Amino acid sequence: MKTPIAFLLAYLSIAFSAFSQNAEFEQWKDHRCEELLAENGWLNLAGLLWLEPGANHLYWVNDDSLAISSSAQKRALGLFRVASDRVVFSSATGQEVANSVGKANEMVQFPLEEGQDGSLQSGKWKWSVIERGGRFAVRLRNLQHPALAAYAPTPTFGYDPHWRLDAFFQPKFNEFMSITNVLGQVIEWRVMGLLKFEIDGEKQELIMLEDEGKLFVIFSDETNDRETYPSGRYLYVAFPDNKGNTIIDFNYAYNPPCAYTAFATCPIPPRENRLDFRIEAGEKVPLSH
Numbered sequence: 001m002k003t004p005i006a007f008l009l010a011y012l013s014i015a016f017s018a019f020s021q022n023a024e025f026e027q028w029k030d031h032r033c034e035e036l037l038a039e040n041g042w043l044n045l046a047g048l049l050w051l052e053p054g055a056n057h058l059y060w061v062n063d064d065s066l067a068i069s070s071s072a073q074k075r076a077l078g079l080f081r082v083a084s085d086r087v088v089f090s091s092a093t094g095q096e097v098a099n100s101v102g103k104a105n106e107m108v109q110f111p112l113e114e115g116q117d118g119s120l121q122s123g124k125w126k127w128s129v130i131e132r133g134g135r136f137a138v139r140l141r142n143l144q145h146p147a148l149a150a151y152a153p154t155p156t157f158g159y160d161p162h163w164r165l166d167a168f169f170q171p172k173f174n175e176f177m178s179i180t181n182v183l184g185q186v187i188e189w190r191v192m193g194l195l196k197f198e199i200d201g202e203k204q205e206l207i208m209l210e211d212e213g214k215l216f217v218i219f220s221d222e223t224n225d226r227e228t229y230p231s232g233r234y235l236y237v238a239f240p241d242n243k244g245n246t247i248i249d250f251n252y253a254y255n256p257p258c259a260y261t262a263f264a265t266c267p268i269p270p271r272e273n274r275l276d277f278r279i280e281a282g283e284k285v286p287l288s289h
Contacts (some may be wrong), residue, residue: 099120124144
């Protein structure tokens with residue numbers, strides 16, 4: 001039988017744990033705001049300009065818009081030269097273009113060495129080159145985008161320990177699966193394994209993918225459309241211990257970039273990760289969506 005002191009210590013331990021979880025959750029929400037508003041965040045995207053093999057001229061349509069043309073333009077900012085596995089940008093005569101180090105008249109923007117930024121900037125415009133579905137595109141940013149000033153923090157469900165769950169990770173090796181993105185392109189993703197857990201006594205599992213060396217899951221649930229983003233949400237999971245045990249905490253489920261911009265290429269949940277129940281945790285639909 002517990003003594004009054006033992007009861008008090010147990011209560012204090014639970015209270016401290018709840019306080020710590022809530023404090024960590026609030027820090028995460030602040031970090032999400034900073035991430036979205038950052039120079040390489042999602043709110044300042046102003047275009048996704050697809051490139052064709054050969055010459056692609058980047059030019060001003062007007063002061064608030066850039067475009068790509070296969071032919072030379074009077075208000076040219078520069079030229080992308082596209083090969084099968086390489087994209088090089090050269091600035092037009094008289095145009096000042098810089099990378100993270102300084103002035104850059106010519107630069108390989110794809111492929112990049114690991115850890116290299118690869119972005120170029122001219123005035124309020126910043127851009128990088130991405131590859132999706134075997135095609136190259138210019139990811140264009142307006143560093144003075146009106147969405148930055150208009151942004152309001154994304155609403156979330158309150159932190160609920162019910163959605164912090166023990167889980168078991170079953171690894172898979174040399175396995176890939178096809179994931180469709182919002183543009184209808186099919187991307188091959190490396191499968192890391194299966195994450196197995198229980199919710200209210202019911203066994204569940206999710207396919208875990210690899211994203212920049214992390215365990216990553218794309219999932220949907222029955223809160224989508226009305227309360228949470230229609231095409232699903234994302235979540236990172238900590239690597240397991242040497243027995244395969246880890247935690248999945250749905251309180252940290254977050255919106256895909258396409259919830260904030262029309263110029264993202266978000267992957268959507270595979271059929272296996274579409275849950276048939278409500279997960280009332282994590283981020284909700286953005287106020288500006």
